Amino acid sequence: MxxxxxxxxxxxxxxxxxxxxxxxxxxxxxxxxxxxxxxxxxxxxxxxxxxxxxxxxxxxxxxxxxxxxxxxxxxxxxxxxxxxxxxxxxxxxxxxxxxxxxxxxxxxxxxxxxxxxxxxxxxxxxxxxxxxxxxxxxxxxxxxxxxxxxxxxxxxxxxxxxxxxxxxxxxxxxxxxxxxxxxxxxxxxxxxxSEVEFLYEPIAAGLSFERTLADNQTVLVVDIGGGTSDCAMVRMGPDHRDREDRSADFLGHTGERIGGNDLDIALAGKQLMPLFGMHASLKSGKPMPTKTFLDAVCTNDVSALSRFSSLETTLQLQQLQRDCLQPELISRLLRLQANKQNQQLVRCAENAKIVLSDAESTRVALDFVEAGLGTEMVKTGLEAAIQRPLQRITELMAEAVAQAGVQPDRVFITGGSARSPLIRQAVARTLGDIPLLDGDHFGSVVSGLTEWAQRIYR
CATH class of the missing domain: 3.30.420.40 (ATPase, nucleotide binding domain)
Known part of the structure; x- marks a missing residue:
């Protein structure tokens, strides 16, 4: 089948x-x-x-x-x-x-x-x-x-x-x-x-959405997933949906490996790594080197994960522990490394990001590292932490529109991270007063892939 x-x-x-x-x-x-x-x-x-x-x-x-x-x-x-x-x-x-x-x-x-x-x-x-x-x-x-x-x-x-x-x-x-x-x-x-074909994820999400259109429109599909953000400008509607060759309908597309995981990593780096000594003072008066702390939370980078888990990093952290005015903070990072708990730490940041979509603050408990360890996160802290990756996501939207050479009639936004009010506000700031519609944030892509499979294999 x-x-x-x-x-x-x-x-x-x-x-x-x-x-x-x-x-x-x-x-x-x-x-x-x-x-x-x-x-x-x-x-x-x-x-x-x-x-x-x-x-x-x-x-x-x-x-x-x-x-x-x-x-x-x-x-x-x-x-x-x-x-x-x-x-x-x-x-x-x-x-x-x-x-x-x-x-x-x-x-x-x-x-x-x-x-x-x-x-x-x-x-x-x-x-x-x-x-x-x-x-x-x-x-x-x-x-x-x-x-x-x-x-x-x-x-x-x-x-x-x-x-x-x-x-x-x-x-x-x-x-x-x-x-x-x-x-x-x-x-x-x-x-x-026995047979395998590929389809761009934002186009797949757009195909799912197209079934709902009663008239022809130019739609900017924005798919913000866990690992990538992809945008596609697509002509859609009754005159387009049954065409065998849709290449002329795809007016522009952009994408980059930046998504929900990057927002989680940025939040963990800014809000949680200070608990592990990232901004602690050294006896020498020099600033604390931050690369190892960022490697600890960069869970979507295989090189960073390898560096953080290496013996060389263990030895460096042991030296930092001796040089730090708050050695107990570096001890936490050594414990996190030894117990392979960095994925758990980033998962805590992800959960906090989700809660802060609706709440003004949340308590992040890190008892798995140390009894009683935790911190309070507020929505303004989330906004500051994810500003850089969020800016790149909005740039991808603008690039797709520029490629197409026309403004979209509406924006269709999907993907797990697209539920965030901060994402929606960023879309509105970038594209202005264009109707913004939501799809099934998790199911739009797989529905479109299924539609396309039926079309090409029949």
Missing amino acids: ICGFDYGTSNCAIGVKPQDVVQLLAVDGDHAFMPSALYALGRELICEQVGLAMTTGPLRDEFIATRRGPLQLAQRARRELDLGSAAEDIEAVMLVGQRAFDQYFSDPEEGYFVKSPKSYLGASGLRPEFVHFFEDIVTAMMQTVKQRAELSLGQPLTRTVIGRPVNFQGVNAEHSNHQALAILSRAAQRSGF
């Missing part, structure tokens, strides 16, 4: 259209959206689980031939962890979705946890073994989502359209896009899809 697959930075979803209405399938318990997260007892075991889930044949043979080293390490990891046969229940060694989050929060210092792996797919300078590793993470997640969707549907899914941002990275975009799409393509094939 044909499906649309939203492999998102924050959530994954699959849609089908058996009749005239798009149906989202259950992929995380009873839920249609699965958080984009994976937890494994050991990172080597991810590769093993991918191979076990693949159907016997040339594709699996090729995979095993390119993964001999990691598969041997997986066998050793099984012995060290005193695990049983590799053919046993997959959830004994690997979890995805909400259960991955739950396991990480309950025991962060054990196992391997990754959130929003889509953020890393276009990273520059990845060695082949790291490309293979990200392929395995994405494949493991796709396999699980597809299997759960097929169980819910009661029949196999064979052809799909997968959403993609305009650009996976802002730097060296062409190479980044090629690398990321190659990873997603291989993952989809190894998950059992």
Whole structure:
């Protein structure tokens, strides 16, 4: 059967259209959206689980031939962890979705946890073994989502359209896009899809919205997701929606790897890292170096995560602890590093961001780091913290309009982060008095992908 697959930075979803209405399938318990997260007892075991889930044949043979080293390490990891046969229940060694989050929060210092792996797919300078590793993470997640969707549907899914941002990275975009799409393509094939196509996510969101239009309009679609922000100027309406070739209707599009995760990271850096010594005084009178503190919260940057977890950083922090007039603050950062709790810290910032969308203040508790540790956040602090990434998002909107050479008749805004009043206010400041409409903030993209899949595969 044909499906649309939203492999998102924050959530994954699959849609089908058996009749005239798009149906989202259950992929995380009873839920249609699965958080984009994976937890494994050991990172080597991810590769093993991918191979076990693949159907016997040339594709699996090729995979095993390119993964001999990691598969041997997986066998050793099984012995060290005193695990049983590799053919046993997959959830004994690997979890995805909400259960991955739950396991990480309950025991962060054990196992391997990754959130929003889509953020890393276009990273520059990845060695082949790291490309293979990200392929395995994405494949493991796709396999699980597809299997759960097929169980819910009661029949196999064979052809799909997968959403993609305009650009996976802002730097060296062409190479980044090629690398990321190659990873997603291989993952989809190894998950059992016989045909795979891609569609820009803002265009997919626009296709979903277009079904509601009674007349022709030029629409600026703004999709602010967890990892990227994408904008597209599109001619829409009754005279356009049934065309086989829509290329002439797409007047301009922009996108960059900046989204909800960047807002969370900015808030964590500004509001939470001072509790760990970022602005503490040194005995020498020199300013505290901030790079390591920012690395700690930059959870969508694989290089920053590697630096923060390295032995070199541990030694640097130990020296800073000796040089700091408040060494207990640096002790907290060392504890955060040792216990692998930086993802938890950024999740706290994300929760605070959501609360501050409606409230003037909120208490952020960090008891998982230290009993009684926490801080009060206020809405003005959120506004100051996210000013820079928010400005870049509004610049992307203006660039899309400039490319098109016409003003939009209305703005259609979607994506999880688009719910924030601060985002909506920024859109209004940038584009003026143009009607602003909301879509299904989580479901617009997957609905549009499903519509497009039905169109191109029929």
